[in-house]
Amino acid sequence: MRITEVEALNLVVPTKVDKKPISLAYDEQLTKIVFDSYKSTLVRITTDDGLTGVGECLAKLTPRAISAIVEDAFRPILIGQDPLDVECIWEMMYASMRHRGHSKGFMIEAMSGVDIALFDLIGKALKLPVYKLLGGCFRNRLDAYASSLRLRDTETIVKEAVAYVEQGFGAIKMKLGRGPEEDIKRVAAVRDAIGYDIQLTVDANCAYDVATAINMGRELEKHQVYWFEEPIPPEDIDGYVRLSSSLDIAIAAGETEFTRYGFRDLIAKRAVDIVQPDICRAGGFSECKKIAAMASAYNMPYAPHTGGESAVGIAASIQLAAAIPNFLTYEYMRSDWSETHANPLRNSLTLEPVETFADGYIEVPDKPGLGIELNEEIVSKYRVNT
Numbered sequence: 001m002r003i004t005e006v007e008a009l010n011l012v013v014p015t016k017v018d019k020k021p022i023s024l025a026y027d028e029q030l031t032k033i034v035f036d037s038y039k040s041t042l043v044r045i046t047t048d049d050g051l052t053g054v055g056e057c058l059a060k061l062t063p064r065a066i067s068a069i070v071e072d073a074f075r076p077i078l079i080g081q082d083p084l085d086v087e088c089i090w091e092m093m094y095a096s097m098r099h100r101g102h103s104k105g106f107m108i109e110a111m112s113g114v115d116i117a118l119f120d121l122i123g124k125a126l127k128l129p130v131y132k133l134l135g136g137c138f139r140n141r142l143d144a145y146a147s148s149l150r151l152r153d154t155e156t157i158v159k160e161a162v163a164y165v166e167q168g169f170g171a172i173k174m175k176l177g178r179g180p181e182e183d184i185k186r187v188a189a190v191r192d193a194i195g196y197d198i199q200l201t202v203d204a205n206c207a208y209d210v211a212t213a214i215n216m217g218r219e220l221e222k223h224q225v226y227w228f229e230e231p232i233p234p235e236d237i238d239g240y241v242r243l244s245s246s247l248d249i250a251i252a253a254g255e256t257e258f259t260r261y262g263f264r265d266l267i268a269k270r271a272v273d274i275v276q277p278d279i280c281r282a283g284g285f286s287e288c289k290k291i292a293a294m295a296s297a298y299n300m301p302y303a304p305h306t307g308g309e310s311a312v313g314i315a316a317s318i319q320l321a322a323a324i325p326n327f328l329t330y331e332y333m334r335s336d337w338s339e340t341h342a343n344p345l346r347n348s349l350t351l352e353p354v355e356t357f358a359d360g361y362i363e364v365p366d367k368p369g370l371g372i373e374l375n376e377e378i379v380s381k382y383r384v385n386t
C-alpha cells in the first residue's frame, strides 16, 4: 500500500460573536477576529489500493497556514510512502523544520492531521478500529463531562448547568475570566444550583497571574471544585509548579502544548496534576500515545481536550481515550462560541453523529479506522480552498 494523494481541506463557517465566550486578552480588539468563524483543516490521504484516510488539524486562526504546510511541505514527504510506516513518517515531517525552530504551532497542528489520517487509513486497511492499533480497548464507553458553561450571565449559566444535570451529566465545566470576585460568585451560584453530587471543574483560559490564581484556588477549594484548568498563561511553567504545590485543588493544563518535548517539562516538573493534550494539535495519535505514557510514569491522569475540534478530531479523540490506561474523563462539548449558531463542523460533518451519549458516558465505536464517513455536502458547503 502506497500513498498516492494528500489533500488539505480548509473548512470555514462564518458566525457572529459580539462578546468573548471565553477569557481573551485584548478582547475588544480581538473578539471579532478570533471568534468570527468555526474553522478546521482536514487532511485526506489516498492510497494506490483506493483507500482514503481522514484527519484533522486544529486550525484556530488561519487554516491557510496549515493547509500550505500539509500540501507544500508534507505532501512530497508522504507520496510513495507506506501508511503503516506512520512513526517514520512522523519523524521525517518533524525533522523537516525542527532545526529551524518550528517545533510547535502550525507545523505540529499540520502534522497532527496527517498522523490521524494515516491511522484512519491503517485501520481501514486492516479493518480494525484505531484503538486496536494503539494496543487495545481499556474501556468501551468514556466517562464524559459537559463542556462548558461560557462567560454568559449568571442566570443563563445556572439554567444551562441544571439542564446538563437533567440530561444525565455527572460532571460540568465552567469558564472563568470575569475577574476573581465575579468568578467565585458565579461558581457559588452554579454549585448552589447543582449541589455537591455533581462534579464541577473550572477553566480560566489563562486569565490570571500566579498570586491571583493561588487566592482563587483556595476559594474554589471551598466550593469543592475538582480541577482548576489553565489558571495562568502556558509559558509560565515555574508559575504552574508554584500553583500545583501551593494548592490542594488539581491543576489541569496542556491544550496549548505540543509534542512529547513540550509535555516533558509540564509532566516531569509536576507543573500540573492532569494533562490535557489535544490530538489535533499535540501531534496526532503517535505523539499523544507517548505523552500519555510519559504522564502514566508520573501517575498523572490524561483528560483529552476536544474544544474546537470538528467531528473528525472528536472521532480521533474518542479512539485515543479508549486506548490509554490513564484516561480520566472526556470533554463532551455542549456549547459553542455563538449562543445562537451551533457549529455544523461538529454536528453535521459526518454522516452519522460521532458522539453517542447516555447516562454520563460516550460510546466508543468499533468500526474500522476512526469509524466515520464525511458528509461531502457539508464539506463542499464550507470548503474555502477549492
Ligand SMILES: [Mg+2]
Residues within 6 Å of the ligand: 203, 205, 229, 230, 255
Ligand atoms: Mg480549556
